[in-house]
Amino acid sequence: MSEFADQPGSRQRNLVRKIITGLVITTLALGAALAVVILILLSLLREYAKHDLAKAGAKTLTTGAMVYHLKFDTYPARLDQLVHPPEGGPYAVPGALLDPWGQPYQYDPAGPRNHGKQPDIWTITPKGEVIGNWP
Secondary structure (H helix, E strand, O other), rough: OOOOOOOHHHHHHHHHHHHHHHHHHHHHHHHHHHHHHHHHHHHHHHHHHHHHHHHHHHHHHHHHHHHHHHHHHOOOOOOOOHOOOOOOOOOOHHHHEOOOOOOOOOOEEOOHHHOOOEEEEEEEEEOOOEEEEOO
């Protein structure tokens, strides 16, 4: 032992150091755990936001298809015709044709899910969920 180990108060100082070190380590561990929880929550929120954005994107393309229909008395055969119509327009910007995951929206001008009242426009999430413009 060192010559200072037996001095009055040295055991108390060592105990205080151990307690403070333990508190610092515990605080760091709790902070790291909290950071992980926050990252998980942010990831979930981002996924929910992408779902909302996909739904909004399908509705925006539906509006473009409806305007196209008013102009040409038919729905476009393909969604890219909203960007490059035969004349006039455009009725959508190129980026609108992609869902939040970078995949092209799918399209059926006959609109069976909308009972033929408007074309069906949808996407499928990476987890296989279908998000479309029908009720």
